[in-house]
Amino acid sequence: MVCKKRLEYGFNGFQAPFIPRAPRSVRRRVFPKKEDHGQVCAIEVLASLAGKLLQESESSASSNASEGNHQPASGRGAVEQESQGEVKPLVAEGVHHGSCAESAFMTEVVSRNSNQKYLGKAETDAVPECTSVTNPADCCKKIDPNIKPEICKWEDQVEHYSNRLAEAPKNFRESYNNSNTKNGFKREQEAGSSGIEGPSLADKCSLKDPLEFQVNSHAISNSASKTKYPCCSKGTFPNSSFSNYVKNSKVGFRDDDENFIRCNKISIKSKAFKPPHRIARRRIRKLVTSKYWKAAPKLKDCELSRSDAGAKPLFQKRKARHSFERGHYDSLFKRRKLSNQCSGLTLDGGFSSESVSNSLEKGTDGNNPGSSSKQHESKDSHVKFSIKSFKIPELYIEVPETATVGSLKRTVMEAVMAILGDGVHVGVVLQGKTVRDDNRTLQQTGLSCEENIDTLGFTLEPSSLQGSPPVCVGDPPSYHEPSHSVRSPRTPVLDSGITDVLHDSPLLTTPSNPIESNHESISSPTDMMTDKVAADSKSLVVVPDRGTEPLAIVPVTQKAKRSELVQRRTRRPFSVSEVEALVQAVEELGTGRWRDVKLLAFENADHRTYVDLKDKWKTLVHTARISPQQRRGEPVPQELLDRVLDAHAFWSQHQGKQQQHGKHQQQPPATPNKLIESSAPQCLSVGEAVGVIQPVGTM
DNA sequence: GTTAGGG
DNA sequence: CCCTAAC
Numbered sequence: 001m002v003c004k005k006r007l008e009y010g011f012n013g014f015q016a017p018f019i020p021r022a023p024r025s026v027r028r029r030v031f032p033k034k035e036d037h038g039q040v041c042a043i044e045v046l047a048s049l050a051g052k053l054l055q056e057s058e059s060s061a062s063s064n065a066s067e068g069n070h071q072p073a074s075g076r077g078a079v080e081q082e083s084q085g086e087v088k089p090l091v092a093e094g095v096h097h098g099s100c101a102e103s104a105f106m107t108e109v110v111s112r113n114s115n116q117k118y119l120g121k122a123e124t125d126a127v128p129e130c131t132s133v134t135n136p137a138d139c140c141k142k143i144d145p146n147i148k149p150e151i152c153k154w155e156d157q158v159e160h161y162s163n164r165l166a167e168a169p170k171n172f173r174e175s176y177n178n179s180n181t182k183n184g185f186k187r188e189q190e191a192g193s194s195g196i197e198g199p200s201l202a203d204k205c206s207l208k209d210p211l212e213f214q215v216n217s218h219a220i221s222n223s224a225s226k227t228k229y230p231c232c233s234k235g236t237f238p239n240s241s242f243s244n245y246v247k248n249s250k251v252g253f254r255d256d257d258e259n260f261i262r263c264n265k266i267s268i269k270s271k272a273f274k275p276p277h278r279i280a281r282r283r284i285r286k287l288v289t290s291k292y293w294k295a296a297p298k299l300k301d302c303e304l305s306r307s308d309a310g311a312k313p314l315f316q317k318r319k320a321r322h323s324f325e326r327g328h329y330d331s332l333f334k335r336r337k338l339s340n341q342c343s344g345l346t347l348d349g350g351f352s353s354e355s356v357s358n359s360l361e362k363g364t365d366g367n368n369p370g371s372s373s374k375q376h377e378s379k380d381s382h383v384k385f386s387i388k389s390f391k392i393p394e395l396y397i398e399v400p401e402t403a404t405v406g407s408l409k410r411t412v413m414e415a416v417m418a419i420l421g422d423g424v425h426v427g428v429v430l431q432g433k434t435v436r437d438d439n440r441t442l443q444q445t446g447l448s449c450e451e452n453i454d455t456l457g458f459t460l461e462p463s464s465l466q467g468s469p470p471v472c473v474g475d476p477p478s479y480h481e482p483s484h485s486v487r488s489p490r491t492p493v494l495d496s497g498i499t500d501v502l503h504d505s506p507l508l509t510t511p512s513n514p515i516e517s518n519h520e521s522i523s524s525p526t527d528m529m530t531d532k533v534a535a536d537s538k539s540l541v542v543v544p545d546r547g548t549e550p551l552a553i554v555p556v557t558q559k560a561k562r563s564e565l566v567q568r569r570t571r572r573p574f575s576v577s578e579v580e581a582l583v584q585a586v587e588e589l590g591t592g593r594w595r596d597v598k599l600l601a602f603e604n605a606d607h608r609t610y611v612d613l614k615d616k617w618k619t620l621v622h623t624a625r626i627s628p629q630q631r632r633g634e635p636v637p638q639e640l641l642d643r644v645l646d647a648h649a650f651w652s653q654h655q656g657k658q659q660q661h662g663k664h665q666q667q668p669p670a671t672p673n674k675l676i677e678s679s680a681p682q683c684l685s686v687g688e689a690v691g692v693i694q695p696v697g698t699m
Numbered sequence: 700g701t702t703a704g705g706g
Numbered sequence: 707c708c709c710t711a712a713c
Contacts, residue, residue, distance in 0.1 A: 593701095
C-alpha cells in the first residue's frame with residue numbers, strides 16, 4: 001500500500017476578485033475566432049469588479065455563499081449591465097488584461113455619467129483616457145466608430161514591423177549590440193564574413209535607428225501580445241493627456257501609449273514605455289510574492305527585447321521559471337485528457353458555480369459589504385449587478401498529508417486553470433434554470449424584478465463545455481507541445497503563442513510577430529488565484545475521506561513535482577549564424593567540451609546553455625546525415641552541415657574530449673579540410689584556441 | 700558543475 | 707528541450 005493518506009478538499013469555490021486572466025497562450029485558445037469578446041469582457045468586468053469590492057470591503061462572509069444566499073450589497077462598484085452589451089465588448093477588448101475590466105467598467109460608467117459612486121476606487125485606478133474627454137459620452141462615441149479603421153491601420157503597422165523583424169532578426173541583434181550593452185553574439189561579424197551569412201548584416205538592416213526599432217518593436221509587441229486593438233482613436237487623447245498619463249504612471253491601458261506612438265509618431269525612449277500594466281501590477285506584486293512572479297516576467301522581458309542574442313538575465317534560473325503559458329497547456333491538456341478518463345466528476349457538471357449570489361437593492365445602495373451580487377432597479381430602468389466574486393464550486397482535489405501548502409496552492413491553481421483554461425463564459429441562472437436566451441432583455445427574463453433576485457446567479461461556464469464530459473483534476477501525462485508545423489515558421493524569437501493569437505484574432509491577421517511583451521500578465525493570474533485561495537481558506541472545505549470513491553484524483557506529489565519543475569523553455573531554434581558559430585567553436589574545441597564551446601561562442605547568449613549547444617550539435621550531426629528533404633526548420637547551409645560532419649568525424653575519432661594531446665591531428669581519417677581552413681589549427685591547444693578566438697567577438 | 704545520451 | 711546517470 002503505497003497509498004498515503006490524502007486530504008481531499010472540496011473546493012467550494014474561491015473568490016476571484018482579480019481578473020483571472022489567462023496567459024496569452026491560453027487566451028488564444030480560450031477565445032479563438034469566436035465572438036466571445038462580449039462574454040469574455042463580461043467576465044472580466046465582473047471579476048474585476050468583484051476584486052474592487054473585495055478590496056474595499058473586508059467582508060468575508062460570502063465565501064461559501066451558495067445559490068440564494070444573498071447578503072447585503074456593497075455600496076460600491078456595481079456593474080451596470082445594460083440590456084445587451086453595448087459598449088462593453090469593444091471597449092473592453094481594447095484594454096489590456098488587468099485593466100480591462102476596470103476600464104471597461106469605467107468607460108461604461110463614465111459614459112453614462114451617472115452614479116459616481118460606482119466609480120469608487122476603480123476610478124482612480126482606471127485609465128484616464130476617457131476622463132480626458134470632456135463629455136464622457138463622447139468617449140464612447142469616439143471609440144466605437146473609430147475602432148475599425150484603427151484596427152486596420154494597426155494591423156498594417158504590426159504586419160509591417162513584423163515583417164521587418166522577421167526578415168532581419170540578426171540585424172536587430174547587431175543594432176542592439178552596437179548600440180547597447182555588450183550583449184550579443186560575439187562572433188556575429190565573423191560569421192558574417194565567412195560568407196555563410198550571405199549579404200552582410202549591415203546591408204540587410206533596414207532599421208536605421210536602434211532606438212526607433214525598440215520603440216516600434218515595443219509597440220508591436222504590445223499590440224501583438226494583446227491581440228487587442230486600441231480602444232480609443234488617436235484623436236481621443238490629446239498629447240497632453242498622454243504625457244500626464246505617463247507621468248502619473250497610472251494604471252491604464254497600454255494601448256494608449258501605443259496609440260500615441262503610432263498615431264503621433266512620438267519618438268520616445270522605450271524607457272518611457274514601461275508598460276502601464278506593469279505599473280498596475282506593482283500593487284499586485286506587493287501582495288503576491290511568488291517565485292513565479294519573479295522569474296517569469298523578467299525572463300519574458302528580456303527574451304522579447306533582445307531576441308536570441310545574449311540576454312544576460314535569461315535562463316539564469318531555469319528551475320525557478322514558471323511559465324504560466326506552459327502551465328496552461330498542461331492544464332488544458334490535463335483537462336481534456338481527464339475529461340475522458342474520469343468518470344467521476346470533479347467539477348460539478350457544467351461548472352456552474354453558484355458562486356455568485358445576489359441581492360436586489362432598491363433605490364439606494366445598501367452599502368452593505370458582503371453581498372455577492374445585487375440587483376438594483378433604478379429610476380432609469382437600469383438593473384445593477386454587483387458581483388463580488390465568482391466561485392468555482394465542486395472542485396475536488398486530493399493531496400497527501402505531507403504535501404506542502406505550496407503544492408496545495410499549485411494544485412488548486414492548476415485545477416482552476418484547467419477550468420479557466422479553455423475560457424469561460426458567464427451564465428445566468430435564474431430560479432435554478434439557466435437563462436440561455438441571450439437576446440431576451442433583463443426585463444423579459446425577469447431579471448429586473450425584485451422577486452427573482454434571490455434566485456439569480458451567475459455562473460462560469462467553460463466555453464468549450466457544450467456537452468463535454470466533466471472536468472477532472474488530475475495529473476495527466478506530460479504535455480506535449482503542438483507540433484511546430486502548427487506554428488508560424490516566422491516566429492523566430494519566441495513561440496509564445498502570439499502567432500496563434502494573431503491568427504485567431506478576428507481583428508488582427510498579422511501573420512506573426514516574434515515579439516511579445518505581455519509577460520507580467522502571464523503569471524499574475526496564477527499567483528493571484530493561488531494566493532487568493534490561501535487567503536480565503538473558507539472556500540476550502542475539507543471533504544471527508546471518501547476512501548475508494550473514484551474522485552479522479554491524482555496524487556499531488558506528481559503534480560507538485562511537475563509544477564515545481566516548471567515547464568519547458570520556449571523553443572528557440574538556432575539561427576544560421578548561431579549554428580555557424582557553434583560549428584566553428586566545435587571545430588576548434590571539439591566535442592566534449594561544451595562548456596568551453598559555450599564560453600567561446602555563446603558566452604553572451606545566456607539562453608543557450610552548453611547543454612543546448614551539445615544538443616544542437618547532436619541534431620546538427622543528425623541533420624547533416626539525413627537527406628535535405630527530411631530536414632526541417634530553417635535550412636542550414638550545406639556548407640555548415642558539411643563542416644559539422646567533418647568536425648564531428650574528426651573529433652569523434654580523436655578522443656575529441658581531450659584534444660589536449662595536441663597531436664590528435666595525426667592523420668585524422670576524415671581530416672577536416674575545412675576544419676583546417678576554418679581557422680582552427682588542429683594542433684591548437686585549448687588555450688591557444690581561445691586566445692585566438694576570444695578577441696574576435698569581443699566588443 | 701559537466702558530460703553524455705536517452706527521451 | 708528535458709532529464710539523468712555518471713563523473
